[in-house]
Amino acid sequence: KNQVEQSPQSLIILEGKNCTLQCNYTVSPFSNLRWYKQDTGRGPVSLTIMTFSENTKSNGRYTATLDADTKQSSLHITASQLSDSASYICVVGRLDTGRRALTFGSGTRLQVQP
Amino acid sequence: NAGVTQTPKFRILKIGQSMTLQCTQDMNHNYMYWYRQDPGMGLKLIYYSVGAGITDKGEVPNGYNVSRSTTEDFPLRLELAAPSQTSVYFCASSLQGESYNEQFFGPGTRLTVL
Numbered sequence: 378k379n380q381v382e383q384s385p386q387s388l389i390i391l392e393g394k395n396c397t398l399q400c401n402y403t404v405s406p407f408s409n410l411r412w413y414k415q416d417t418g419r420g421p422v423s424l425t426i427m428t429f430s431e432n433t434k435s436n437g438r439y440t441a442t443l444d445a446d447t448k449q450s451s452l453h454i455t456a457s458q459l460s461d462s463a464s465y466i467c468v469v470g471r472l473d474t475g476r477r478a479l480t481f482g483s484g485t486r487l488q489v490q491p
Numbered sequence: 492n493a494g495v496t497q498t499p500k501f502r503i504l505k506i507g508q509s510m511t512l513q514c515t516q517d518m519n520h521n522y523m524y525w526y527r528q529d530p531g532m533g534l535k536l537i538y539y540s541v542g543a544g545i546t547d548k549g550e551v552p553n554g555y556n557v558s559r560s561t562t563e564d565f566p567l568r569l570e571l572a573a574p575s576q577t578s579v580y581f582c583a584s585s586l587q588g589e590s591y592n593e594q595f596f597g598p599g600t601r602l603t604v605l
Contacts, residue, residue, distance in 0.1 A: 381533065395563050411593075418598075419599070420583070420596030420598070421534075421581075421596050426593060434534070466534075479536070479594075481534040481535075483532055483534030484533070
């Protein structure tokens with residue numbers, strides 16, 4: 378069964394600190410992995426998209442890593458800001474016809490405190 | 492560009508009532524999608540469309556209907572609202588299939604069925 382598991386479910390950190398969010402998946406055959414940021418009351422916004430051949434991708438203070446062998450990904454946030462408070466969703470795409478090919482994780486809720 | 496817009500933002504329905512959730516995109520994207528997001532769960536695909544006049548079921552289509560008469564619009568219809576349809580609904584679009592292309596999400600519609 379295609380699944381995406383994220384940990385931790387929630388996390389509280391102090392402003393300026395770093396943190397790492399984890400994503401494990403069993404989706405097969407693998408096509409790509411995305412990280413989305415979802416602010417409260419808003420739709421998800423794409424942070425990074427990585428294919429099988431990529432093992433790291435950065436977007437400002439966000440750095441995603443991918444280990445396709447162990448089927449794990451992480452999202453590292455550097456020097457956190459209050460605006461980083463949001464849910465972070467890991468999404469894995471299956472190599473398919475392009476239809477119904479995405480599996481969404483349930484997200485990690487991050488709260489950055491001053 | 493406004494991107495993906497959804498109306499209404501909030502709605503409360505009584506059991507058995509009907510309503511249409513509106514979704515419009517101005518990016519000339521071929522693919523459009525409807526998801527629902529339940530608390531603590533990943534997004535689930537309800538219906539999707541690969542172009543005007545073409546729609547197909549996702550993971551959880553029961554109780555919903557869609558139509559795609561134009562490239563821009565993709566309304567979601569609830570015919571007989573049930574409490575199980577209480578959720579946040581997101582519309583999204585992508586230029587091509589979601590397995591390979593970034594999806595852009597609307598702000599969501601929060602629906603409560605009492």
